[in-house]
Amino acid sequence: MSADEDIRKNIKELKREKDVVIVAHNYQTGLIQDIGDYVGDSFGLAQKVNEMDVSNVVFCGVDFMAESAAILNPDKNVIHPEPESRCPMAAMVDMDELKSYKEKNPDTAIVSYVNTNVETKARSDICCTSSNAVKVVRSVDEEKVLFLPDKNLGRYIKRFIDDKEVEVWEGYCGTHDDITAADVKGLKDEHPDAEVVVHPECRPEVIDIADYAESTAGILNRAKESDVDEMIIGTEKEMGYRLRKEVKDKEFYFPGDPTCQNMKKITPEKVLRSLETLEPVVEIEDEVAERALKPLEKMVDLGRG
Numbered sequence: 001m002s003a004d005e006d007i008r009k010n011i012k013e014l015k016r017e018k019d020v021v022i023v024a025h026n027y028q029t030g031l032i033q034d035i036g037d038y039v040g041d042s043f044g045l046a047q048k049v050n051e052m053d054v055s056n057v058v059f060c061g062v063d064f065m066a067e068s069a070a071i072l073n074p075d076k077n078v079i080h081p082e083p084e085s086r087c088p089m090a091a092m093v094d095m096d097e098l099k100s101y102k103e104k105n106p107d108t109a110i111v112s113y114v115n116t117n118v119e120t121k122a123r124s125d126i127c128c129t130s131s132n133a134v135k136v137v138r139s140v141d142e143e144k145v146l147f148l149p150d151k152n153l154g155r156y157i158k159r160f161i162d163d164k165e166v167e168v169w170e171g172y173c174g175t176h177d178d179i180t181a182a183d184v185k186g187l188k189d190e191h192p193d194a195e196v197v198v199h200p201e202c203r204p205e206v207i208d209i210a211d212y213a214e215s216t217a218g219i220l221n222r223a224k225e226s227d228v229d230e231m232i233i234g235t236e237k238e239m240g241y242r243l244r245k246e247v248k249d250k251e252f253y254f255p256g257d258p259t260c261q262n263m264k265k266i267t268p269e270k271v272l273r274s275l276e277t278l279e280p281v282v283e284i285e286d287e288v289a290e291r292a293l294k295p296l297e298k299m300v301d302l303g304r305g
């Protein structure tokens with residue numbers, strides 16, 4: 001038996017023995033996706049954890065995802081196998097800067113992408129994911145919105161909002177921001193009939209030459225529905241694993257080598273250790289968790305876009 005098969009077997013046995021469900025983000029490695037009971041985007045996983053009747057959830061994703069699951073589910077033990085698996089974009093919001101912005105702009109709605117840390121969420125009016133960001137911005141009563149932290153997603157939202165002023169924070173996801181229009185065009189030259197679907201965290205000029213901008217769940221749906229034979233996908237490359245597993249009648253091409261190293265810090269060995277010890281559990285200070293809960297609940301209540 002190979003080392004991978006050995007780990008898979010041990011994980012399967014431990015899951016049976018203990019009251020544990022494993023959820024994995026679409027950007028996790030193929031092996032982690034395979035051992036996950038549910039694989040999805042941040043919105044889908046948040047919804048799934050809410051619905052589950054289970055005591056322990058091993059969350060294979062970056063820090064803000066596990067934190068959000070813990071805040072939304074105080075009755076469950078949310079276990080993050082590698083606390084150092086952190087999203088650098090979430091860390092691009094400086095708390096002092098945000099505090100001072102709020103003081104100067106008391107009538108502005110703070111809409112934060114779910115890719116933020118818990119302190120940012122606690123200072124926000126509502127959260128959103130890439131699949132419901134436009135719907136969320138439309139839902140707020142205020143005429144002015146500060147969207148944070150992703151400038152690319154913020155600029156994308158602005159394309160659809162004409163009755164509000166949307167100010168955008170200067171954060172970005174390096175993985176998506178590194179995807180260039182030249183790389184996409186190069187692939188399009190090689191595969192002229194391919195449909196181009198990119199994540200809205202990509203730069204505006206990449207979105208401009210795409211046929212669709214979608215969350216990872218949207219990309220998967222598009223791949224299942226579209227009748228083309230080839231697709232060019234602008235998002236983290238591990239999404240290709242899920243696409244190729246679930247959509248067998250198409251070829252998928254990725255521009256460049258878009259990799260989120262932070263997601264890859266979760267390894268099967270660390271998942272196995274978490275199953276053995278049921279640790280490390282995500283711990284959030286009650287007062288901050290309470291303040292972050294409302295904007296997260298509003299996001300979930302609004303549903304996908």
Ligand code: SF4
Nearest residue numbers: 062087088173175260
């Ligand atoms: S892909 Fe980008 S937004 Fe997602 S966790 Fe990695 S750095 Fe953060």
